[in-house]
Amino acid sequence: MNRMPVAERREQLVAAALAVASREGIEGATVRAVAAEAGVSLGVVHYCFQDKDELLRAMAHAITVQNTTRVGEIPPGTPVEDALAIAIDSVWETIIANRGAQLLSYEVTTSSLRHSELGQVAVEQYRGSWAIAEQLFDAIGQISSVRWKMPTDELARIALALIDGYSLAWLVDGETEPAQRGLRGFARYVASLAEPIDPVEIPDELPVPADLPVAGE
């Protein structure tokens, strides 16, 4: 096989692991399978990674990075409802476009929760997703010139819980319509939690409506 520096080889192996695991499940990502997928002999894997665990951790990290890629841009001035719809649809479409990867993501999560070898992978995964979602709500707030009646971190958790739940259900029964209907309904609900603010000047202290206790984490 072609020679290449370790770093590059590692990337190739991680990609191979991701491919195998997406296709055949996390258990199918054996050292041999990954080596075969990369077109490399067995020893190479242990030359580039100390453990199989290290390889899997690298793969999990790649998934986390992949999951926390930003959603497409939303033009400024877009109404809240539309902005929310765009964002949620975008997330949902990337999910149903990569069934294997999505399923793998859950497998990695559960594995990480059982076996300490995978370390804090699951926690990192979720922290990253929550942070991204929160940033997204903040961004939409600015884009659409609205203020949320609920802290955005809480909004983020609701949104991700719902998406997680619906995508699991979709993995099981293959129906996309219920999820889309549900998510659209959620978008409408969230839109009702937005109140317009002056897009030009944003004063520091606006009275926050006390509908819900503002519990910052």
Place this chain on the structure above:
Amino acid sequence: MNRMPVAERREQLVAAALAVASREGIEGATVRAVAAEAGVSLGVVHYCFQDKDELLRAMAHAITVQNTTRVGEIPPGTPVEDALAIAIDSVWETIIANRGAQLLSYEVTTSSLRHSELGQVAVEQYRGSWAIAEQLFDAIGQISSVRWKMPTDELARIALALIDGYSLAWLVDGETEPAQRGLRGFARYVASLAEPIDPVEIPDELPVPADLPVAGE
């Protein structure tokens, strides 16, 4: 070891498998581990079950049954908000009371989606849960004398998606407060989807508010 009829032994083995798998994960539920947990020699398992797969299927079925046990009774006349809160709290409490079992449930789901040996276990699991949740909303409708502005099967799917998502998040970060806050918020939202009806006489044809398309499954 004590002699007992096959049926009884099978139950014991399924219980042992459930115990091991809840404690150490689905991968830890090897034939040997199950036999040891049940205090039985290796051959017994293969005497009672044709395959390891058959054992796992039986275990998965046991989980499904366990997951679809009815929530506690709600006294008639309870206001919708309270009835919803009782139901959701009840579900949530059984979840956080059995962390291992809940995690195992997800492991079984993902495993079933990968390996055809587990058959339609995941689908059965979800169909059962959806049906129960739908029945629950119907029941609450009767108990609290309200009519839902949204089809109950859709309500059920939303509720279960949310619960799934939150419980996954809880498994990862161990925080119960965000989930409880989120679920209570959902209960309040659902309560807003209820409109009172005459508790005594329920006519067959009531105009259904056309907020959403009524899509029967």
Place this chain on the structure above:
DNA sequence: ACTTGACTTGGACACATGACCAAGTCACTC
């Protein structure tokens, strides 16, 4: 040219696991 070290190879080893079996043991019935 030659030396050095990074990179690769193929195989070997130990171990866990699922499957299987032949013999043994016990309870129940006639």
Place this chain on the structure above:
DNA sequence: GAGTGACTTGGTCATGTGTCCAAGTCAAGT
């Protein structure tokens, strides 16, 4: 109390897997 069949035992075997290694190959620097 003898026979019958359900139940149990302990062990064996094949397979897949992670880990490791000693030797081989190649590219680059001196």
